[in-house]
Structures are given as structure tokens and as C-alpha cells.
Amino acid sequence: MNSKYAADKKKKNLLFVIPSLRRAGAETQAIDLINTVDTEKYNKTVAVLSSNIDQIDSIDQSMAEVIKFARRFKFDLSIIRNLSAFISSREIDIIHCTLQFSLLIAWLAVFFSKKNPKLIVAIHTTLQRNRKDEILDRYLYRYLLARCSKIIFVCQAQADYWVRKFPEISDRAEVVYNGIDVEYFKRGLMTKEAEDLRQKLMIEPSDCVLTCVAGFRPEKGHRYLLHAFAELTSQCQLILAGDGEYKKEMESLANVLNISDKVHFIGSVSDIRPVLELAHLSILASTAVETFSIAMLESMSMRVPMLATDIGGLKEAISPGKNGELVPIADQEALTMTLKRMILGTQWLERAGISAREVVVERFTIEKMVFDTEHVMAEALKRV
Secondary structure (H helix, E strand, C coil): CHHHHCCCCCCEEEEEEECCCCCCHHHHHHHHHHHHCCCEEEEEEEEECCCCCCCCCCCCCCEEEEECCCCCCCCHHHHHHHHHHHHHHCCCCEEEEEEEHHHHHHHHHHHCCCCCCEEEEECCCCEEEEEEEHHHHHHHHHHHHHHCCEEEEEHHHHHHHHHHHHHHHHHHHCCCCCCCCCCCCCCCHHHHHHHHHHHHHHHCCEEEEEEECCCCCCCCCCCHHHHHHHHCCCCCCEECCCCCCCCCHHHHHHHHHCCCCCCCEEEEECHHHHHHHHHEEEEEEECCCCCCCHHHHHHHHHHEEEEEEEECCCCHCEEECCCCCECCCCHHHHHHHHHHHHHCHHHHHHHHHHHHHHHHHHHHHHHHHHHHHHHHHHHHCCCC
């Protein structure tokens, strides 16, 4: 057994299993947990199930050892054998899985190991994007979820949906809200970078700047947003941050709507803060899949109020009339009318932005997410 793990019997040996280290919400939340979970209580190791390690430098490897169990080909079963041996040799006490695939691999590895650690899974999805994933949920992951000690959901609406779907998991379902670093996402830190971006995009200081931070997929509702933006008569600019196969189609739509001179497709950015520093309003027009948006929390933390569709758990952070507004899903008229009304209230946007940050600081910080997760893990360890 590794001497580091044998040194302190009082600590529990904690293994994080994550599908990859790509730049995505679930993986980013896992990294925040990995870096912040108390090292006085846990020896931390990370098992990565993919060769995509874009965020490897974000992990504090002085606090957590990172080991790659990447598949060499699609049905490479050696990762299960290797992970199983690792669980046994390190005498792992508890495994935290990010997303369903990680749970599948971890469960199989535990089945063949000499240890019987507690299994926890963090689910970040609500409705699945396709029928295949829904079938996997109903006929595979349902079985595995019922064998977890705890199941973490990132908002109450999501937990309610899954418990209705699979009632047998109700006694192990826990809500731990997504959390962000509110000191990192704080208005005023990116003033110079925001000014450089404003000049690069040729946005006038007097313009009202709107933004949407989302990958270009059909369910993100960019089509509705562009049609609504085309109806604005005030001097506004729209910054769209993100990439995806739907992007070119949306660029073509902006041309058709004759708004391409006011819509800026800036692609994926490594640091979204300069965009949010410029913005007066952030918009999410999602029509499906959305659960509890990290982009929403980042915007609100930087005092940018939200206009969003009433989907998933967004209403658990957005209070209409106070820190943003909610509109029905796929309701073009409601989105357009609400957007027109909001951009006319400059002073209201400023007050709403202050309120938005207050909510995030109070309820959706990394510290609270980690505290709640540690509580869930402690309860799992007690579970027979």
C-alpha cells in the first residue's frame, strides 16, 4: 500500500472518478471539489477515464494525485481491471463519480476489487439529449443508482425529476447546488481586459451590451435570442461566447436578420470575465436539457442580471423582478417583449446586478458546495 495512504489511518481514502478533464461544467465542478475537499479528512486521488486532460493544470496536484485510466479503444475493458486493482491497493473508502459513465466504470471496478467502498455519483443532467441516453438511464443506470450510497443532484428541480422517474432512489437523493469562486468572478478585476475587448469589437461606451455564454447546440435557443435581438431599436450589441456545430447556421441567421454588424461571435474563451465585465445583461434562451447553469452563476456573481427561460432549476437562483427575469420556454414573443423592457431600465439593471451577486455569495459558492458535499460523503460512510 502507498506509504502516503498508510501514514494516517484517521483519514479516509477518497477517489474521484471523472470522465475527462475537458472544459465543461461538470468537469469544472469536479475540479473545484478535488482542490477544496479537506485534506485533513481525506487522502485524495483522481482517476481520469479519458485522454482529454485540457484542465489538468487546474488541479492542485500537491493535494491530489491524478492517474489516467484512458481507454485505448472504445470497448477497452482494461481500465476496469486497472481501476479495480487500484481501488484494492489503495484501500479506497469512498468513490465520488462525476456523471453516469464514471459510475458505470467505478461500479464494475468495485465489483472485481477486494474492497467495498461507498459509491457516490453527482448527476448533472435532467432530460437526456437523445433516446439512446434515455434508454441507458432506464435500463442500466437505474440499477446502478439504486446501489449508490448517495446521489447528488445540482438543484431541487433536477432531484424532483429524477425521483419521480425512479422513486426507489428517493432515500439517497441529495441536493448540492453548483458553486463558483465568487472572488474570482467579481466585477472590477477585468477592467483593462474588458476595455481591450470593447475596442477590439468596436463597441461604443454608450452601447447596451448583451451576452449569451453557451455552446452552439439547438437546445440553447440561439435562434430565439437572435430573432428577439433583431427587434430591438435601442443601441445594443450582442456578444455570443461559445462554439459548436450550430454556430455557422446562427452566423447565417444573423446575416439574414441584418444584425451581423451588432452580433459578435467570439468563440470559446479561456476567461469569460472580460465579456461579463462589459455586459449589462446575460441571456439564456435554452429550450431543453438545461439543469442549473454555471454560466448563469458566473454572470450573476459579476453583477450581470439574467434573462432566462423558465427551465430546470434556473428559478432557484433567478427571482423575477429582483435579480433578473424568466420567460416561458420557446416563447418568442415573451422573450422579445421582456428583453425590450429590461434594456430600457438602466438603473434597474444595476440594482438587479447587485442583488444577483448577493444571491450567489449567499447560496452558490464553492465553499458551500464543498461543505455540503463533505456532509453527503460523511453520511454515505455511515450508511450500512
